[in-house]
Amino acid sequence: MTEMMPAARLRRLPWTEDGKPAYLVTGEGGSFLAEMADAMEEGMLTTAEVDAExxxxxxxxxxxxxxxxxxxVRYLARxxxxxxxxxxxxxxxxxxxxxxLEVGKTLRRDLGA
Structure with missing residues (x-):
């Protein structure tokens, strides 16, 4: 009986390497790098919330x-x-x-957002 390997996917990370997007090959389960990326995303959102308040x-x-x-205004823009x-x-x-995605772009354009 052959075991099926989980499909690997690329995950773009919330940082760059030498100015280029950084990626992680993901499969089933988490990894330290994926958890670090999740924490960084959460930190970005928390900082945005604090700056807005x-x-x-x-x-x-x-x-x-x-x-x-x-x-x-500069903090809000960031x-x-x-x-x-x-x-x-x-x-x-x-x-x-x-x-x-195209529908979203059209709606943003039409609504002036």
Whole structure:
């Protein structure tokens, strides 16, 4: 009786190597590297949440300086970029249908998002 090997897949990691995407060959079960990537993604989302809360608080502060508000915008821009990257990474792992991606692009364009 022959045992079936689980299908190996490539997982893009949330970091780069020499400016190029880094990948992990995955199969059944987890690995230390996969767990490290999961933790990094979670950290990116947690940081984004904290930055959003901080910016919201700062926006309500009438004493906030222009420099503080400008810095908050920069942190928010980074937080949004990180959250989008995590969403893309997780979408790749889910194997989202390319047609669904095109529909999403069209909707974002039409809604001005």
């Amino acid at each position: 901080r910016a919201d608080t700062l926006a309500d502060d009438v004493r906030a300086s222009r420099a503080e508000l400008k810095m908050a 937080a949004v970029a990180d959250a989008v990257e995590v969403a893309r990474l997780r979408g790749e792992r889910l194997g989202i249908d390319p047609e669904a």
